[in-house]
Amino acid sequence: MKADNKRFQEIIYNISQSNHERYNIGTYKEKTLHLALKRYFCDDQNYHEVPVEGFIADIMRDDTIYEIETSGFSGLCPKLSSYLPKYKVNLVIPVIAKKYVSWIDPLTSEISKKHTSPKKENIYDVIFETVRILPYINEKNLTIIAVFLEADEYRMADGWSRNGKRGSHRFEMIPISISDITKLNTDSDYLKCIPRELNDEFTVKDFIKATGTNEMTSRAVIKVLCARGIVKKSGQRGKSFIYTHI
Numbered sequence: 001m002k003a004d005n006k007r008f009q010e011i012i013y014n015i016s017q018s019n020h021e022r023y024n025i026g027t028y029k030e031k032t033l034h035l036a037l038k039r040y041f042c043d044d045q046n047y048h049e050v051p052v053e054g055f056i057a058d059i060m061r062d063d064t065i066y067e068i069e070t071s072g073f074s075g076l077c078p079k080l081s082s083y084l085p086k087y088k089v090n091l092v093i094p095v096i097a098k099k100y101v102s103w104i105d106p107l108t109s110e111i112s113k114k115h116t117s118p119k120k121e122n123i124y125d126v127i128f129e130t131v132r133i134l135p136y137i138n139e140k141n142l143t144i145i146a147v148f149l150e151a152d153e154y155r156m157a158d159g160w161s162r163n164g165k166r167g168s169h170r171f172e173m174i175p176i177s178i179s180d181i182t183k184l185n186t187d188s189d190y191l192k193c194i195p196r197e198l199n200d201e202f203t204v205k206d207f208i209k210a211t212g213t214n215e216m217t218s219r220a221v222i223k224v225l226c227a228r229g230i231v232k233k234s235g236q237r238g239k240s241f242i243y244t245h246i
Contacts (some may be wrong), residue, residue, distance in 0.1 A: 001145070001181040008178040011039045033173045037068045037092055037147060040178075053082035064088045070173070073132040080136045090143045093129065095121045097179065098150040104171055106158045114152060123182060123193050124213045128220045130184075137227050144184035150176045190228055193221075194245075203240040 015035055038048060042059045050060035055078075059066035065087050067079070073091065083089045099117040104110070126146045136142055152174045157164030183189060195210040202210075207218045222243060225231045234244040 001183060003148070003178045003181050005178050008036070008040055008175070011036050011043075012175055015039070031070065031172060033094060033151070033175050034068050034070050036175050037070070037094065038066075040147075041066050041068075041090075041092060052087070055079050055082065057083075060087075064090065066090045066092055068092045069129075070094055073129045076133050077135065080133060080139075080142070084136060084139050084141045088141045088143070089139075090145050091133075092145045092147060093126055094151075094175070095123070095126060095146050095148045096151050096153075096173075097121060097148045099153050100151070101153045101155060103155055103157045103165070103168075106156050106164070111154070117153070122213075124211055124217050124221050126182075126184070127190075127193065127224050128217045130224050131220045134224065134227055137224060138229075140185075142185070146182045146184070147178060148180040148182070149178055152176060187228060187230055190225060190230055194225070194230075200245050201234065201242050203237060203242060205240065207243075 012032070015032055038058050042048065042061060047059055047061045050057045052060055052065065057065045058068045063086075065083055067076070067089065069076070069091055070093075072093070076091070080089065097120055099119065100114040101117045102114040103112040105112075123146060126144060130137055130144060133142075154171045154174070155165075155168050156171050157168055159165055159167030159169075161167065184193075198206060198210045204215065204218050204222065207213075207222060208215060211218065211221075213221070222231065226233065226243070229246060231243045232246055233241050235242040
């Protein structure tokens with residue numbers, strides 16, 4: 001799916017010019033990132049916030065559901081259990097590939113000059129999240145849609161450290177642009193995420209080296225690939241398990 005940055009930026013501009021409070025599902029204000037993605041995948045608000053199987057779907061049109069998951073996939077299993085037997089389900093998750101951070105003083109509301117964050121999310125962060133919905137990872141009706149974005153993050157300097165940054169919380173994430181969209185549905189989609197330089201037999205350490213991810217993320221990704229039947233545990237080298245492409 002090709003990303004349409006011009007349309008995405010128009011959506012962001014329109015959101016910034018309007019009041020987007022909502023009252024129908026018990027939240028005071030819908031966050032900009034969530035709303036922008038929802039409008040990007042369906043600009044017709046008649047299909048937004050639709051009751052389905054005892055839940056509220058972000059988008060429901062014909063037999064297809066879109067859920068915008070800006071906070072990850074935790075707690076989604078009950079929805080998926082109800083949705084997947086009857087509907088095609090697209091889980092849309094933002095991937096903040098480039099981020100600028102500004103700090104808000106909780107006492108004065110003064111906003112600091114923004115700086116570029118060293119943290120850059122990638123497709124492995126998305127696959128990491130799918131561990132939370134592992135029982136449904138092979139469902140043909142389930143598609144993960146990773147949306148790669150550049151964004152401004154505003155954080156309250158209300159944490160426990162002296163400068164208020166450690167333990168702080170995010171106030172708002174404002175998307176700036178969209179660069180790419182990647183779908184995960186078929187085995188081929190997941191295979192594309194395995195680095196070519198990785199040997200047919202590899203360990204977790206090999207995977208970490210090839211992908212640049214940390215150990216926790218690498219173990220999670222390998223677990224998902226095993227669940228998909230793309231790789232399997234085939235032996236042991238010292239204390240390390242060996243995995244093989246199937």
